[in-house]
Amino acid sequence: KSLDLVALCQSIIKQLKSAYKREIDLHFAAPSIKVIADELKLKQAIIILIDNAIKYSTDKIDVYLNVNELNTVIKVKDSGIGIPDYEIKNIFERFYRVDKARSRETGGTGLGLAIAKNIMKQHHGEIKISSTEGVGTEAELFLPKS
Numbered sequence: 770k771s772l773d774l775v776a777l778c779q780s781i782i783k784q785l786k787s788a789y790k791r792e793i794d795l796h797f798a799a800p801s802i803k804v805i806a807d808e809l810k811l812k813q814a815i816i817i818l819i820d821n822a823i824k825y826s827t828d829k830i831d832v833y834l835n836v837n838e839l840n841t842v843i844k845v846k847d848s849g850i851g852i853p854d855y856e857i858k859n860i861f862e863r864f865y866r867v868d869k870a871r872s873r874e875t876g877g878t879g880l881g882l883a884i885a886k887n888i889m890k891q892h893h894g895e896i897k898i899s900s901t902e903g904v905g906t907e908a909e910l911f912l913p914k915s
């Protein structure tokens with residue numbers, strides 16, 4: 770089903786901003802960006818990324834919507850605790866959480882990214898995370914253009 774990613778992200782961010790009292794800014798390359806996707810599933814994947822940014826940072830969060838030759842890209846950027854290099858390969862595993870001591874206080878099951886990865890697979894897309902410990906994290910969802 771074709772849907773407008775800008776409108777979808779605006780509504781997700783509005784909800785999360787008021788629930789968590791956090792600053793979340795949306796940046797989009799065009800006023801309307803159409804994608805073919807399962808709306809509820811895509812919404813769930815986006816919420817997982819923003820929810821992580823909320824849990825593992827305290828400052829402003831930025832969400833970017835871009836389109837390139839091959840993909841529509843949704844990027845969630847935070848300036849939080851980040852993820853150590855050697856942990857990046859593990860974070861998509863079910864129930865995996867980085868350093869139990871630091872993640873205990875934030876709650877969570879360690880399922881979020883495994884679910885998001887699965888949702889992107891169902892859409893023939895991809896999820897990528899790059900992070901610098903102590904600096905922040907960028908999580909990207911790639912949706913192939915049909």
Ligand code: ATP
Binds near residue numbers: 849881
């Ligand atoms: P939940 O299942 O409720 O989302 P979770 O956040 O622990 O719980 P995942 O979303 O799968 O689970 O994330 C796995 C781990 O990756 C987290 O426990 C956390 O250590 C790390 N992580 C994910 N996103 C970020 C982020 N934006 N900044 C820092 N660490 C992160």
